[in-house]
Amino acid sequence: MTTTTVTVSGMTCQHCVASVTEELQEVDGVQNVQVDLVAGGDSPVTITSDRDLDNAAVRSAVEEAGYQVTGS
Numbered sequence: 001m002t003t004t005t006v007t008v009s010g011m012t013c014q015h016c017v018a019s020v021t022e023e024l025q026e027v028d029g030v031q032n033v034q035v036d037l038v039a040g041g042d043s044p045v046t047i048t049s050d051r052d053l054d055n056a057a058v059r060s061a062v063e064e065a066g067y068q069v070t071g072s
């Protein structure tokens with residue numbers, strides 16, 4: 001298993017968390033998504049997968065949910 005942590009900006013509630021989680025679970029290889037919500041701030045998102053994840057696929061999934069990955 002591989003663990004990847006990204007920081008997502010713009011989430012404010014559990015509905016936001018659910019949207020991001022749902023989109024990330026569609027990325028090939030993702031087994032689990034854990035969001036530590038920082039309402040209105042930058043929230044750490046830990047993704048457990050069975051392989052290394054494509055950063056572009058993760059970023060695209062977060063953007064599809066309507067949010068932004070901050071940092072690299």
